[in-house]
Amino acid sequence: MLDTTGELQLIDVGEYTTEAGVTLPISIAYQAWGEFRGDNVILVEHALTGDSDAATWWEGLVGSGKALDTDRYCVICTNALGGCMGSTGPSSARTNGVWGSQFPALSIRDLVHAEAKALSILGVDRVHAVVGGSMGGARALEWAALYPERVGAAAVIAVSARASAWQIGIQTAQIAAIEQDPAWRGGDYYRFAPPIEGLKTARRIAHLTYRGELEIDERFGTDAQENENPLGPYRDPDQRFAVQSYLDYQGTRLTERFDAGSYVTLTEALNRHDIGRDRGGLNKALANIQVPIFVVGIDTDILYPYHQQEHISRNVGNLLGMAKVSSPVGHDAFLTETRQMDRILRRFLSLLDA
DSSP states (O other): OOOOOOOOEEEEEEEOOTTTEEEEEEEEEEEEEOOSSSOEEEEEOOOTTTOOHHHTTTTTTTEEEESEETTTEEEEEEETTSSSSSSSOOTTTEEEEEEGGGGGGOOHHHHHHHHOOOHHTTTTOOOEEEEEEHHHHHHHHHHHHHHHBBSSSEESSSOOOOOHHHHHHHHHHHHHHHSSSGGGGGOOOOEEEEEEHHHHHHHHHHHHHHSSSHHHHHHHOOOBBBTTTTTTTOOOTTSSSSSHHHHHHHHHHHHOOOOHHHHEEEEEEETTTTTTTTSSSHHHHTTTTOOOOEEEEEETOOOOOHHHHHHHHHSSSSEEEEEHHHHHHHHHHHHHHHHHHHHHHHHHHHHOOO
16 A cells, blocks of 8 residues: 655565566665645655655655645655665675676666566556656656556756766766776675775766756865865875865765765766667667656756757657756756746646646
């Protein structure tokens, strides 16, 4: 039975076979808010290092009277397969310890198939809408392609129809940073100290793609970190520019809440994202999607540039609408620009309900 108290719940899905052919038992964690009335579910998909607590990380948008109104809708958010916030992932227990290096590689389609099985167990056979940004946007688009009979509409935010070579390049650099940390131990570090330095470096690289170049420069410029001097006679890693300190802080914050194995697994899933694979190519696959699609992009997004959302809008089979977030923040604007996102999501739902 679907629990809508907002508390973290776990669903035993049973055996799941990945797209690449590996079978393993899985569980999916979820949280839900608002009365379930059968046809009023909005499924929210989190980004790479997100979790099922959408009421917290999208607090300005999920709740009573907000754009994703829990007085009207039942809002459900799962933790992606491969994650570390309740769903089965590399850090999950198995018969002999944890999965570690034996956890299989996943695709975005795997994440969606596993989630679909979990929702079926809960008695959710159809969702009014699926909404997601970044990795969540890739999942939303795949929901429309894989399960058109179960999706009323999809809001696809700040993502592309497939991983570009640039995205794969920047993401494999992050994976390499983790794998080259001696503490990684081939992925089997769970009985030892985790690869904290590798994960910190990966996050530093990633965070620069999440934020806008102008925003970073306006905030930090070439300022030195307080009481430090990066212009001394010899290079000293303890004497930093202010932006270095900021990125160090972001890296440390992530290591306090996220598992390096899950970071590698989900980043690899993003590398494998391609809506056109085995569907006759990118544009044909998009044209065949008849679920109403609402596309949202960000004008300063470095990671998923706006032209990639324009490509989706030009080629998708049933375009419900398109919107642009204007912000110096960059990719993360779908999380930080609450006022704009509120208007956009209300417009999406009004078009869907018209």
